[in-house]
Amino acid sequence: HALAPAALDALPAALLAVDDTGRIAWLDTHVAPSPDARRAAAAHHGWDVDDPLLRLVLPRPGQFLVPGLVDTHTHAPQFPNIASGGQYELLDWLSNVTFPREARFAHPAYARKTYAAVVDRIISLGTTTCCYYGTLHLEATKILADIVHHRGQRAFVGKCNMDRNCAPTYQEASAEESLAQTADLVDYIHSLPHPGPPASPRLVHPIITPRFALACTNTLLASLGHLAASHVSPLAIQTHVAENSAEVEFTKQLFPECLSYTHVYDAYGLLGPRTILAHGCLLGNHELELIKERGAGISHCPTSNFNLRSGIANVGKMLDMGIKVGLGTDVSGGFAPSILVAVRDASTASKIISFQKNTAAIARDASAPLPEELIPPPSIAPLPAAEFSEAHLSLATLLYLATLGGASLCSLEDTIGNFLPGKAFDALLVSVRPETGNPCVWWEDEDESKAVTADGLQSMLETFLFAGDDRNIDSVWVQGRLIGGTGQGN
Numbered sequence: 001h002a003l004a005p006a007a008l009d010a011l012p013a014a015l016l017a018v019d020d021t022g023r024i025a026w027l028d029t030h031v032a033p034s035p036d037a038r039r040a041a042a043a044h045h046g047w048d049v050d051d052p053l054l055r056l057v058l059p060r061p062g063q064f065l066v067p068g069l070v071d072t073h074t075h076a077p078q079f080p081n082i083a084s085g086g087q088y089e090l091l092d093w094l095s096n097v098t099f100p101r102e103a104r105f106a107h108p109a110y111a112r113k114t115y116a117a118v119v120d121r122i123i124s125l126g127t128t129t130c131c132y133y134g135t136l137h138l139e140a141t142k143i144l145a146d147i148v149h150h151r152g153q154r155a156f157v158g159k160c161n162m163d164r165n166c167a168p169t170y171q172e173a174s175a176e177e178s179l180a181q182t183a184d185l186v187d188y189i190h191s192l193p194h195p196g197p198p199a200s201p202r203l204v205h206p207i208i209t210p211r212f213a214l215a216c217t218n219t220l221l222a223s224l225g226h227l228a229a230s231h232v233s234p235l236a237i238q239t240h241v242a243e244n245s246a247e248v249e250f251t252k253q254l255f256p257e258c259l260s261y262t263h264v265y266d267a268y269g270l271l272g273p274r275t276i277l278a279h280g281c282l283l284g285n286h287e288l289e290l291i292k293e294r295g296a297g298i299s300h301c302p303t304s305n306f307n308l309r310s311g312i313a314n315v316g317k318m319l320d321m322g323i324k325v326g327l328g329t330d331v332s333g334g335f336a337p338s339i340l341v342a343v344r345d346a347s348t349a350s351k352i353i354s355f356q357k358n359t360a361a362i363a364r365d366a367s368a369p370l371p372e373e374l375i376p377p378p379s380i381a382p383l384p385a386a387e388f389s390e391a392h393l394s395l396a397t398l399l400y401l402a403t404l405g406g407a408s409l410c411s412l413e414d415t416i417g418n419f420l421p422g423k424a425f426d427a428l429l430v431s432v433r434p435e436t437g438n439p440c441v442w443w444e445d446e447d448e449s450k451a452v453t454a455d456g457l458q459s460m461l462e463t464f465l466f467a468g469d470d471r472n473i474d475s476v477w478v479q480g481r482l483i484g485g486t487g488q489g490n
């Protein structure tokens with residue numbers, strides 16, 4: 001598990017206990033792999049491993065536990081159009097592919113069938129916490145919340161607010177209607193029955209979801225800001241920011257009184273510690289500073305940023321500035337619903353940034369004029385000399401982004417993201433064994449009796465992150481409850 005952006009803790013001899021509210025009761029990091037050692041370690045914490053009510057999960061060679069993956073940005077209604085429209089950039093992709101297909105969710109029966117499959121798929125890919133965009137439809141979004149609640153996934157579910165600049169057939173009639181339906185959804189999600197034993201927490205939360213600034217009138221943005229702040233504990237907010245250059249230009253035209261795209265959200269009370277901003281490929285320094293100051297964060301969606309040719313968000317720089325960053329699949333701007341793919345693309349994006357910088361430095365050394373394609377876009381300022389922006393993202397940072405970073409971005413850093421005692425047990429049992437059908441590391445001829453080392457664990461983790469898929473996810477737990485996985489290994 002990750003303890004910080006550059007701190008990966010690989011524990012080859014750990015034993016942890018989960019209580020009946022789904023929380024990690026204790027974590028012992030030096031327990032020999034024998035029944036006696038386990039019995040003694042548990043007894044030390046006042047637990048009895050032979051208690052018939054306990055379920056003991058013992059990873060086999062080639063298996064390990066990792067915290068559940070966090071997808072901080074995806075669009076549930078866009079799963080049916082995964083992998084269509086890759087020829088477009090953002091605004092044309094929205095009008096030609098996305099809006100017409102999202103309009104179908106006016107039909108609750110279609111929503112019910114589609115969302116059930118979507119949520120199952122996302123769980124099978126090891127996403128234990130997911131930030132969902134719905135469509136603009138209240139009924140369909142309630143159905144999405146119901147399904148997520150029923151399946152036991154941890155999630156944020158939001159209804160899109162969009163009352164201008166979309167499509168005549170797919171746009172809300174007024175700011176008042178949009179606000180009223182959003183308030184209705186918030187109350188609905190808050191009233192979902194409490195899951196599990198009384199002391200276990202709610203897993204599904206509402207989230208205010210202005211689609212993006214240019215799709216919302218000033219009146220709507222202002223009323224959403226008030227709605228978010230009006231709750232006893234302020235509501236979470238998700239939106240898009242500085243994704244694509246045409247979008248940024250249009251936004252500036254619509255809000256000439258605001259200093260930047262990010263300042264629009266700030267002006268309407270939508271930029272705070274619970275705000276998740278997707279993309280941020282084209283953020284200027286002053287915007288990054290404002291995001292940092294407000295305690296908001298970025299959902300890095302590299303698969304989508306490559307696919308729609310939006311750009312490359314400079315995650316290393318954000319981390320160096322202390323901005324919260326998590327990963328998002330952004331289906332179907334991104335064509336892969338797996339956070340593992342987002343990890344790979346985040347790695348590639350960081351490598352592109354690092355070799356562009358190196359190539360630029362070599363070109364400068366040779367006193368040759370800098371080739372035009374290597375000149376960074378003007379909104380991306382020179383990199384500060386610091387830890388994360390100096391190199392490509394490490395294995396530790398990639399795991400952090402996929403787990404604890406996402407948790408922090410969702411303001412859940414005290415609840416999930418790693419295996420510290422007191423947190424919820426949101427976890428995956430990963431298997432890279434041959435019987436998975438995708439044997440990444442553990443080949444038949446490896447010696448099963450050999451004790452796993454911290455290096456061995458890191459190497460299995462790396463292979464899972466870069467070559468694994470749903471076949472390697474044996475078990476998926478949320479709040480201690482088994483909700484998915486192939487279940488082949490145990």
Ligand code: GUN
Nearest residue numbers: 075211212240304330333
């Ligand atoms: N900006 C506004 N809506 C969307 C969307 O559905 N996907 C992406 N990637 N960006 C958006």
Ligand code: FE
Nearest residue numbers: 240278330333
């Ligand atoms: Fe998106």
